[in-house]
Amino acid sequence: MTTDEVAPGNAAPVAAAGTVDRSHKGEAAPNVAFLDAVGKPVNLVDFRGKPVLLNLWATWCAPCIKEMPSLDAAAAAAGDKVHVLAVSQDMQREKVAPFFAERKLDHLAPYTDPEMGLSLSYKANLPTTIMLDAEGRELWRVSGAMDWAGAEAKALIAEANA
Known part of the structure; x- marks a missing residue:
């Protein structure tokens, strides 16, 4: 594992950082609940109708923190064409909104997945970004x-x- 990935639990083997993996193309998004900014359960199916750029990250993950400003810029550029979801895998969801506020991440909402259900379903290291x-x-x-x-x-x- 490089310094660009942090692996929770049963994560898949690590490819080179930033490598595009198309081996899961066509697979359906997992049916896993996570929490919106006010703590209401949501699911990826709730965002159907537009593409979703799903970023799995955590406040304790250095490479995740490094890419957040560019992810915020991507969300701004996407406008209403793509849902850009930054879903924190932090177990303490109350850390996430202040993290966004301190860094002025104004185009991302603080979604949280304290049970790490998405990371486990995707067998993902952090950060991992999935385009649906x-x-x-x-x-x-x-x-x-x-x-x-x-x-x-x-x-x-x-x-x-396209």
């Missing part, structure tokens, strides 16, 4: 930090609207 199409099927995933405001990421995100 408008029907909730996986297009690709990236393990490790990425510059989400960069040209490569913009091209990847554009695939969901």
